[in-house]
Amino acid sequence: MEIIKRAIAEGRKPDLQALVDAIPYCRFLGIEIDRKGNELTTILRFDKKLIGNPILPALHGGVVGAFLEVTAVIQLMLEAETEDLPKPVDIGIDYLRSGRPVDAYARATITKHGRRVCNVRAEAWQDERSRPIAALHGHFLIKPKDSDPT
Amino acid sequence: MSDLPPTAPEHKPGFLLTGVPHAEALQFIVVEIRAGETVCKVPYADHLVGNPDTGVVHGGVITSLLDNACGIAVGSKTMLRGQIATLDLRIDYMKPATPREDIFAFAECYKVTKNIAFVRGLAYHTDRNDPIATCAAAFMLGTKNAKGANVGGGG
Numbered sequence: 001m002e003i004i005k006r007a008i009a010e011g012r013k014p015d016l017q018a019l020v021d022a023i024p025y026c027r028f029l030g031i032e033i034d035r036k037g038n039e040l041t042t043i044l045r046f047d048k049k050l051i052g053n054p055i056l057p058a059l060h061g062g063v064v065g066a067f068l069e070v071t072a073v074i075q076l077m078l079e080a081e082t083e084d085l086p087k088p089v090d091i092g093i094d095y096l097r098s099g100r101p102v103d104a105y106a107r108a109t110i111t112k113h114g115r116r117v118c119n120v121r122a123e124a125w126q127d128e129r130s131r132p133i134a135a136l137h138g139h140f141l142i143k144p145k146d147s148d149p150t
Numbered sequence: 151m152s153d154l155p156p157t158a159p160e161h162k163p164g165f166l167l168t169g170v171p172h173a174e175a176l177q178f179i180v181v182e183i184r185a186g187e188t189v190c191k192v193p194y195a196d197h198l199v200g201n202p203d204t205g206v207v208h209g210g211v212i213t214s215l216l217d218n219a220c221g222i223a224v225g226s227k228t229m230l231r232g233q234i235a236t237l238d239l240r241i242d243y244m245k246p247a248t249p250r251e252d253i254f255a256f257a258e259c260y261k262v263t264k265n266i267a268f269v270r271g272l273a274y275h276t277d278r279n280d281p282i283a284t285c286a287a288a289f290m291l292g293t294k295n296a297k298g299a300n301v302g303g304g305g
Contacts, residue, residue, distance in 0.1 A: 001203050024199040025208035049175035052218075053233065060172035061236040062217040066210020085201060088209050092240040 001085055008083060016040070016074055029063065031070055040078055042071040044104040044124075051101065059099030059133075064124060068093060068106055068136035072120040075108035080118055082142035089117065091138035099133045102126055111137075118142055164191065173218055176211065186227035186259040190219040193252050205249030209283075212253065212273050213241060216285045219257035220269040224289045227259040228267060232292040237266070239287040247282050251275045257285075265291055 003022050007014035017033045020026045030045040044050070044067045052060025069091060076086040108122035122136040164181030167173040167190070176198065182189035192198070192207075192215045200208025217239055224234055247253055256278060257271035267289040272281040 001201060022202055023208070024197045024202060025210060026200075028197040029210070049171055051171040052173075054169065054171060055233065060170070060214060060217070061221075061239065062210065062214025063172055065213040065217065065239060065241075066208065069210055069213065087246075088241075088243050090240065090242045091209075091213075092238060093213075093236075094238045095236045098235065 068122045071106040084143040086140035089139040188222040207247040219255040220287045223257040223259040224267040235290045235293045237288040
């Protein structure tokens with residue numbers, strides 16, 4: 001992405017909130033970044049359009065999955081050596097509790113940083129950090145600095 | 151929102167999936183449904199893009215579409231009036247979606263037990279043998295309401 005290339009050319013990490021704001025789908029979901037040094041929390045602002053089950057009501061499973069995927073990608077942008085947006089190879093999402101119609105938060109950790117592939121875990125919660133609503137694990141392709149331009 | 155792109159030739163126009171706010175927000179369309187099987191579609195839209203440089207749709211949209219299609223496949227198989235809940239969903243991404251093309255999802259509920267339904271599915275543009283993504287999911291059946299009623303008796 002242009003915003004990433006520009007940051008790298010200037011010898012810095014891209015501004016993560018600006019990056020998220022540049023991605024239309026992240027803007028549509030309403031994802032915000034709270035960065036304190038190297039600690040990163042993503043925030044999913046509640047909106048009615050995120051509901052998947054209006055009877056409960058509960059957040060759409062796909063929304064929670066997408067939120068966790070974005071969290072993993074943003075964490076990789078902060079920590080991993082990559083020249084472009086990491087691409088998901090596979091993701092597994094465990095739904096632990098139904099997501100209530102309030103804001104949700106998520107954090108990710110890189111379990112293994114390979115040269116081309118990273119293994120990432122992420123967890124989302126609402127009121128209580130110790131009561132996660134969903135967990136993701138996945139592999140993401142990164143673009144190392146000296147990779148072929150293919 | 152009103153100018154939906156034409157559907158893939160092998161499918162009928164279908165109907166807009168209503169009653170699920172997020173599905174409505176993404177304009178999900180049910181193009182086929184029978185017992186245990188469904189085909190859903192998400193029309194290409196600018197706000198679904200994950201990479202503004204290429205116009206490729208975000209993986210999260212495919213996650214939502216597959217999750218929803220899998221849920222419909224379970225509902226059409228079990229005919230249960232009770233609620234269902236996704237236990238887990240695994241997605242393998244084979245290739246990026248082609249910009250400006252609608253995405254279809256096929257989901258098949260191939261096994262139902264007392265408590266659990268197992269589903270597999272795939273996302274594609276026109277050819278199911280050249281998928282964008284494949285998925286496998288498990289759903290909990292008979293989760294009566296949000297207040298933690300343990301109707302299903304655990305996994």
